[in-house]
Amino acid sequence: MTRTMSVTALTRITWRAPALTAVLCLASLTVAAQGTDGTRVSALSTLIVWIPFILKGFLLNLIMSILAMAIATVAGVILGFMQISPSVVLRVPAKLFTQLFRNSPWLVILFAIMLLLPFQVTLPGGDKILIPDWVKATIGFALPVMANVAEILRGAVLSIPSGQWESAESLAFTRHQTLRYIILPQCIRRMLPPWMNWYALLMLMTPMAAILGVNEALGNTQAAMEAAGSHPEFLIPFYLFLMTIFFVFIYPISIYTRRLERRFAAGS
Amino acid sequence: MLDLFAPFFQRLYETTGINFTPFYDPYDWGRLLEGMWVSVQLILAVIAVSMVIGVVGAGAQTSKLRIVRFLVAAYIEIFRNTPPIVQLLFFYFGLGAITPQVDMGGWYEPVIGSFGWAVIALGIFGGSYNVEIFRAGVDAVPETTKEAADALGFSDFKIFAYITLPLAFRFSLPALTNNVISLAKTSSLAYVIAVPEITYTLSNIWSDSVNVPEMMILLFLYYIVLVAIIAWVMGWLERKLALPGYGQ
Numbered sequence: 001m002t003r004t005m006s007v008t009a010l011t012r013i014t015w016r017a018p019a020l021t022a023v024l025c026l027a028s029l030t031v032a033a034q035g036t037d038g039t040r041v042s043a044l045s046t047l048i049v050w051i052p053f054i055l056k057g058f059l060l061n062l063i064m065s066i067l068a069m070a071i072a073t074v075a076g077v078i079l080g081f082m083q084i085s086p087s088v089v090l091r092v093p094a095k096l097f098t099q100l101f102r103n104s105p106w107l108v109i110l111f112a113i114m115l116l117l118p119f120q121v122t123l124p125g126g127d128k129i130l131i132p133d134w135v136k137a138t139i140g141f142a143l144p145v146m147a148n149v150a151e152i153l154r155g156a157v158l159s160i161p162s163g164q165w166e167s168a169e170s171l172a173f174t175r176h177q178t179l180r181y182i183i184l185p186q187c188i189r190r191m192l193p194p195w196m197n198w199y200a201l202l203m204l205m206t207p208m209a210a211i212l213g214v215n216e217a218l219g220n221t222q223a224a225m226e227a228a229g230s231h232p233e234f235l236i237p238f239y240l241f242l243m244t245i246f247f248v249f250i251y252p253i254s255i256y257t258r259r260l261e262r263r264f265a266a267g268s
Numbered sequence: 269m270l271d272l273f274a275p276f277f278q279r280l281y282e283t284t285g286i287n288f289t290p291f292y293d294p295y296d297w298g299r300l301l302e303g304m305w306v307s308v309q310l311i312l313a314v315i316a317v318s319m320v321i322g323v324v325g326a327g328a329q330t331s332k333l334r335i336v337r338f339l340v341a342a343y344i345e346i347f348r349n350t351p352p353i354v355q356l357l358f359f360y361f362g363l364g365a366i367t368p369q370v371d372m373g374g375w376y377e378p379v380i381g382s383f384g385w386a387v388i389a390l391g392i393f394g395g396s397y398n399v400e401i402f403r404a405g406v407d408a409v410p411e412t413t414k415e416a417a418d419a420l421g422f423s424d425f426k427i428f429a430y431i432t433l434p435l436a437f438r439f440s441l442p443a444l445t446n447n448v449i450s451l452a453k454t455s456s457l458a459y460v461i462a463v464p465e466i467t468y469t470l471s472n473i474w475s476d477s478v479n480v481p482e483m484m485i486l487l488f489l490y491y492i493v494l495v496a497i498i499a500w501v502m503g504w505l506e507r508k509l510a511l512p513g514y515g516q
Contacts, residue, residue: 103496104453106453108487108491113486116480116484204351211459218353232365236358236365236366239358
């Protein structure tokens with residue numbers, strides 16, 4: 001009896017956690033502010049002055065993550081379809097492409113895109129368009145997610161019982177019709193939780209763009225600290241604040257993802 | 269070893285302009301080897317730290333104390349839902365600034381260098397995933413097995429250490445493989461705190477010799493080979509530890 005008692009469900013924290021973190025963050029700032037010397041007080045007040053600037057950077061993180069996710073979803077679905085195609089010419093390159101981007105670190109892909117992509121393109125008419133760094137970073141972030149979306153699609157299609165394919169065939173559906181009307185509608189439900197997981201991960205990776213000089217949240221935080229005189233005591237509050245804004249945004253997504261996972265697992 | 273292929277790559281550069289400096293320049297060759305070695309050390313250390321955290325965390329999650337379970341849950345959620353790069357910077361610059369320094373006879377050096385902080389930060393980050401992975405493995409251990417151990421007079425700790433953990437480890441291997449591979453890839457983030465691992469080294473080489481595409485190819489190859497090796501080792505481990513009666 002005692003044995004079964006000790007097996008408790010994994011302890012989870014609910015919606016209160018982001019609020020709690022924000023409070024803890026503020027509390028630690030206040031503690032830091034109560035330091036005896038005058039410089040400590042300025043750490044908190046400096047942060048408050050720079051918060052709008054950091055949030056403006058965070059907006060770019062949001063835009064990059066949403067755009068990258070859109071690109072990754074479209075490209076990933078196409079790549080996923082190529083992977084399950086009966087034609088070898090489509091399947092093999094798609095597999096190689098997927099593996100290349102799945103097995104390379106985000107930073108390396110980001111470097112490759114940033115350094116190898118031209119910084120401007122010439123349109124057929126002769127006009128030159130400059131590609132801003134953040135657009136290139138967005139493409140860099142989209143590539144690894146694209147490969148994983150492709151894998152999610154492939155996995156979802158494989159998880160559909162083969163009886164579904166066979167009954168569709170016996171009803172004289174073509175392959176295209178079977179995919180369009182029978183397989184895909186069932187896949188979307190299974191794909192949604194991992195898709196959201198990848199969005200959360202993508203959002204968490206966007207600060208890497210700061211390494212390559214994009215003025216997003218991390219870049220702006222570092223710029224703010226420098227502008228404020230780069231005192232070492234700024235480091236902890238500023239980075240803590242940055243972690244908090246990401247946490248407050250990502251955590252609800254994580255919770256909702258888990259809820260969906262549970263619901264779909266129970267439904268199937 | 270360099271002498272074997274140096275003439276080939278030297279000629280390749282002279283005739284085609286394809287410049288693989290590490291394969292003919294002894295200095296860059298040394299840097300490449302050093303970068304690969306540091307990267308392997310970093311990955312192994314990070315994996316070790318994250319495994320220990322995973323096991324301890326999974327054990328703590330079964331604690332009867334509510335506060336302990338809450339703290340582990342908070343740890344998991346905080347580290348999984350904040351950007352790893354900011355965590356790394358926070359540890360290195362934020363905490364690194366307040367850690368004690370040792371007098372090296374004239375100059376001061378922090379007790380924990382950038383490599384140490386990278387291991388700590390990435391280990392803690394990876395550990396937050398491992399806790400859940402081991403926890404799922406622990407859940408998969410049949411209740412009856414634990415009851416049998418209980419009936420034989422094993423203490424709670426002994427049941428965890430000798431019965432639950434060895435079984436849970438086997439159940440969690442597939443998920444663990446994924447996380448280990450993802451950690452190996454995340455190790456390239458140590459670039460931001462200037463740990464001289466492969467990404468950092470090769471970026472130094474391409475800034476010196478302006479041969480970005482060639483070094484990119486090397487970097488991609490390095491990680492593809494690395495991931496293949498890890499996947500192979502983990503697959504071997506899985507087969508070696510396979511339990512009769514489970515799976516196929």
